Each structure stands twice: as C-alpha cells, then as structure tokens.
Amino acid sequence: MGKEVKTNAVRILERNKVPYELITYECDEFIDGLHTAEASGAPVEQSYKTLVMQGKSKKYYVFVIPIAEEVDLKAAARAVDEKSVEMIHVKDLTAITGYVRGGCSPLGMKKSFPTVIDATAEQYDEIYVSGGRIGTSIRLNPQDLARVTNAEFADILAR
Helix, strand or coil: CHHHCCCHHHHHHHHCCCCCEEEECCCCCCCCHHHHHHHHCCCHHHEEEEEEEEECCCCEEEEEEECCCCECHHHHHHHCCCCCEEECCHHHHHHHHCCCCCCCCCCCCCCCCCEEEEHHHHHCCCEEEECCCCCEEEEECHHHHHHHHCCEEECCECC
C-alpha cells in the first residue's frame, strides 16, 4: 500500500513537511491499541491512542495517551482549564471528528480541537499514533506532532 493511503493525517504531515513513516497492517474492524501495536510491530510503550472528550463547557478536547494506560479525568480537565471532562459516546465520534473508532488520529479531524499529549511522549524520539483509518499507524516525533496539532504536553495519566 505505502503512499497510496492518503488520509487527512498524512496530508497534514506532508503539507507541514513533517517526517513520518506510515505503517499499514491487516485489520478489517476495530481492535484495541495493544492489538494494533502487535499487528503493526510498534513498541507498546511508544504507541499512543487518541481520546476525544467533552468538557463541562461543552467544548471538545483531544487527549493522546499511551495505549496501555488510562487517562486521569481530573488531570485532563485541569490541563484544558475545565471543571470536568468525560469521554464522548462512540456513536458520536464520526460526527465530531470525521474518524471511526479504531482509526481516530489526533491529526486531521473535521475541526481543530485543543489537544493534550501525555508528557510521557516527550521521552521518545518517535511515537506511534493512528494514521486516520483502521489498519494504519504513523510513526513520528512527538514534538512534531505537538507542533502540527498545536498540542501541549501534560501529565494526564491515572496512577
């Protein structure tokens, strides 16, 4: 497949001249992040999932955290100056982001939402995030991801 998979995420990286590697793997339906890492050969600790949440203000936010971890809702809310945040319903994901469950990338959503990447990403030269469709991952530098998505880094993991 290689270059013929042009998702919005890939287009944004190319437009911003961000070096990346697109990784494709066989997958027809949603699988969780751990299985995605296994299928794509990505190291689990460097593989990140994209969570979309809604704040008390009704604004949407994107959180990028390691696939094997859980988000701390209070820390996530603090990171975006909200009283509280909660996960959106899966049925609303496509309408809000343009992506389907299992293919939701922090890059290239329908609208640009405030984005927070967990601080653990800063320790790596590269991390893996969804490529914008089921069966694709993107390997890139977390600083580049933050720059292109206007993201902040914050400690948002449940301990």
